[in-house]
Amino acid sequence: MxxxxxxxxxxxxxxxxxxxxxxxxxxxxxxxxxxxxxxxxxxxxxxxxxxxxxxxxxxxxxxxxxxxxxxxxxxxxxxxxxxxxxxxxxxxxxxxxxxxxxxxxxxxxxxxxxxxxxxxxxxxxxxxxxxxxxxxxxxxxxxxxxxxxxxxxxxxxxxxxxxxxxxxxxxxxxxxxxxxxxxxxxxxxxxxxxxxxSSFDRPNIFYRILPRLNALEQLTDFIKREHPSDAGIVYCLSRAKTEKVAEALQARGFPAVVYHAGLPAHEREANQTKFLREEGVIVVATIAFGMGIDKPNVRFVAHLDLPKSLEAYYQETGRAGRDGLASTVCLFYGLQDVIKHQQMLAQSEGSEEHKRHERRRIDAMLQLCETTDCRRQLLLRYFDEHMPKPCGHCDICAEPVATWDATEPARMALSAVYRTGQRYGVEYVVEVLVGKRSDRILANQHEQLAVFGQGQSLSLKSWRSLFRQLLAKGLLLVDGEGFGTLRLAPECRPLLKGEVSLALRQDKDTLTAQRRSSTASRASQTLDAADQPLWLGLRALRRELALAQGVPPYVIFHDSTLMAMVEHMPLSLNEMRLIGGIGDSKLSRYGDDFLAVIRQHVDAMV
CATH class of the missing domain: 3.40.50.300 (P-loop containing nucleotide triphosphate hydrolases)
Structure with missing residues (x-):
């Protein structure tokens, strides 16, 4: 059999x-x-x-x-x-x-x-x-x-x-x-x-998670630096945000389309068809753009909001590099993500068992974001798979994260939350710590607190990073009323009492400038300059055939099959039959056309 x-x-x-x-x-x-x-x-x-x-x-x-x-x-x-x-x-x-x-x-x-x-x-x-x-x-x-x-x-x-x-x-x-x-x-x-x-490992995917500062600028820099002409997916939580981001990418010269459930059906279908059938299109979408995407040459997936679980993150990022060629996934993650997820959990009307299950899922997602160890090891461990050594193919392995002793600043932050009555959000508490004499602080007489102005040694950005990590670690909680009010979690007591110390990650602000050969994401980056004309010629023929039949180009042949043609340059149908991804039907239908392009290239080389 x-x-x-x-x-x-x-x-x-x-x-x-x-x-x-x-x-x-x-x-x-x-x-x-x-x-x-x-x-x-x-x-x-x-x-x-x-x-x-x-x-x-x-x-x-x-x-x-x-x-x-x-x-x-x-x-x-x-x-x-x-x-x-x-x-x-x-x-x-x-x-x-x-x-x-x-x-x-x-x-x-x-x-x-x-x-x-x-x-x-x-x-x-x-x-x-x-x-x-x-x-x-x-x-x-x-x-x-x-x-x-x-x-x-x-x-x-x-x-x-x-x-x-x-x-x-x-x-x-x-x-x-x-x-x-x-x-x-x-x-x-x-x-x-x-x-x-089977193993859940996707070794061709490079994982990266960065603190979100200016999401649009960071996203644009990421695409220009690593995927200037590649197809990609950008996920956002809200429909309004997908439209804003798509418009911003279009204004910067990228072929971007938007996809969410609120679009008219004909527009949604047209945008999805454009993404599937044209080369290098970026779709900015909510998670409504999901399981039906089989496009194999998606070279990157970016998240501008925190996914709700590691299952969702794994499935959404898994849409990159289905053809096995190198691809990148990048998550831009911030303080508001943690607050929003904690609020949603607090507002949930589910049973206590359901809330506990959702809490575990959120905690696992936050742990992936805040870890100082190999991201792939942690991700695989969640799916009950053990990777004995760091992967060497994620941002932390490529550039290890620095940590710092945040014990005293963290105690100061927790004390400020407590002394202001556990009635305010992050920005207000940070203003108290850095000694800002705003009208609101003066009206509340919080300038008289012992913690007022005691945190001037840290920047506003550093304080926000610290609060994000305290929330992610469950040392602080957020109310469920939508105001983002902070309160102390029982788990913070050992830290407040001086019984334990706390090391936190020191955030990187930008993408790593140095290119790594292992993360060269576009298929064409693996080709010699002399092979580029053949690669482009094969892609042009594929696009022409796909357009004539009204199907996506990858339905004709995957990028990996075209790459194999470039590498082996078959000159007969028998030689082409040995290329992976070419069965009897496709050999009969397309073999002669693709051989003609290869022969023309070989003749030009002589």
């Missing part, structure tokens, strides 16, 4: 062998057994059900949460010569009936649909009359209320185990902690499924 799977992989996808645990998963599912697959974004989850779908009789039903994701997957499969389709609300009644007819007459290898469509009586009746090869449940973490993208529609998918007990089921996700994994197995009736846990 493994030999058969490899043959399918080679002829359809153009790859010689599977990666990591793919071979075990494919052979298990092809044998009719259930599986739960946890594999990082870009790790090749889709092959785990697409290959066995072509090995087993019948049609594979793939449950996917977003229309754009279905469309992208189907467009890619059709290029490979695979008979695939999707059913969604974007189709009219005539188109939907035509696809249902294809399903019933057995002329589809894979059919994608949303969970809410699958659980309808009409769909289940059709499926009962159709030979089904397997069920694949993508983004399976959506079934868990503890997951970061909970969707109630996923709860109905337990019907598959009840009505189709002989059909193998495969649940897949890129992000799930232990609790979420247990929920997936229980709620989807996968108690006997084999669990495949």
């Amino acid at each position: 493994l030999a058969q799977a490899r043959e399918v992989l080679q002829h359809v996808w153009g790859y010689d062998d599977f990666r990591s645990q793919q071979a075990d998963i494919v052979t298990r599912v092809a044998s009719g057994e259930d599986a739960l697959v946890l594999m990082p974004t870009g790790g090749g989850k889709s092959l785990c059900y697409q290959v066995p779908a072509l090995m087993r009789p019948g049609t594979a039903i793939v449950i996917s949460p977003l229309i754009s994701l279905m469309q992208d997957q189907v467009a890619t499969l059709l290029q490979l010569g695979v008979r695939a389709a999707y059913l969604s609300s974007s189709l009219d009644a005539y188109e939907a009936r035509a696809i249902e007819s294809q399903l019933l007459d057995g002329s589809l290898d894979l059919l994608y649909m949303a969970p809410e469509r699958l659980v309808t009586a009409r769909t289940l009746d059709i499926l009962q009359r159709t030979p089904i090869s397997l069920f694949a449940i993508d983004e399976a973490h959506c079934v868990s209320q503890w997951g970061h993208d909970f969707r109630a529609d996923y709860l109905g998918l337990s019907v598959l185990a009840e009505q189709f007990p002989q059909v193998p089921r495969l649940a897949l996700t890129a992000t799930a902690d232990l609790r979420t994994r247990a929920d997936i197995k229980r709620l989807l009736r996968l108690e006997n499924a084999e669990v495949y846990l």
Whole structure:
């Protein structure tokens, strides 16, 4: 069976062998057994059900949460010569009936649909009359209320185990902690499924987190310095902020578009299409721009606001570098992020258990931001994976963080919060510490406090950094009324009593000026100058073919496949067949066109 799977992989996808645990998963599912697959974004989850779908009789039903994701997957499969389709609300009644007819007459290898469509009586009746090869449940973490993208529609998918007990089921996700994994197995009736846990490490991604000073200037500097012509995603929490940032990037000459749920549907779709089909476009988005993004050559992901959890951060940053080429993720993080998250937690109406769970998630996210150790080690540890040595490929490994003894300033800050009555926010308390005689301070007679003016040895920026870290460490708390009022946490008592000391990180203000060869992010930076014309010629041909067919360029070939063409310069179809990512269908459709570009380049070199 493994030999058969490899043959399918080679002829359809153009790859010689599977990666990591793919071979075990494919052979298990092809044998009719259930599986739960946890594999990082870009790790090749889709092959785990697409290959066995072509090995087993019948049609594979793939449950996917977003229309754009279905469309992208189907467009890619059709290029490979695979008979695939999707059913969604974007189709009219005539188109939907035509696809249902294809399903019933057995002329589809894979059919994608949303969970809410699958659980309808009409769909289940059709499926009962159709030979089904397997069920694949993508983004399976959506079934868990503890997951970061909970969707109630996923709860109905337990019907598959009840009505189709002989059909193998495969649940897949890129992000799930232990609790979420247990929920997936229980709620989807996968108690006997084999669990495949791949490494969550994305070694091609460089992680960087910086204090947010002037977010727009920092973002612009980051893009100009490292990704001047690359596709990227910039995440913001609010719709208004996405529009402001997109306009600012456009004014600075970047091809930026905006995406959020409040846009008219036609504008949202047009912007997403532009991002997917054109080269070097930056999308500024809320997290509404999410799971449906399969674009492999996103070279950077930037966050201008703190993600709500490490699961969300991992999934959002995982949209960078899906093709395995070097990419960068950068988070700009500030004091207001900590205050906002603490306020949201305080205002939550959930149960105490839910609040404790959310507190742990926020604390883990803050710990990643404030750590002085390897970020990748901490991130992987959250997902129960141990990395024995620092990664060497994050900002802290590249440039270790300095720490300073903040024991006395921290005690001074806590004392100022207490002595002002635990009724004020950070800015007011900082003004007291530095001795600012504002009207408000004078009216409250706080200039008479012993702590007034005692903090003049530190700058305003340093005090804000200190308060941010005290909040992140849980030594200070914020009220839930929206005013940002500070109060002491019980955990600060040992520090106030002088029983413990406190070392804090010393923030860096700017991006590291020195370029590191290991973080050269754009694919073209790895090419010699003599190879650049060929690289550009291949990309131009890909863009022309994609435009003619109305599909994204990466559906024709990934950047990594074009890079392999540049490296090996095949001059015949037999030589081109050896390039990874070129199966029989693509070789037949595009081989001669790309060979012509390569031959022209070789002739020009002679």
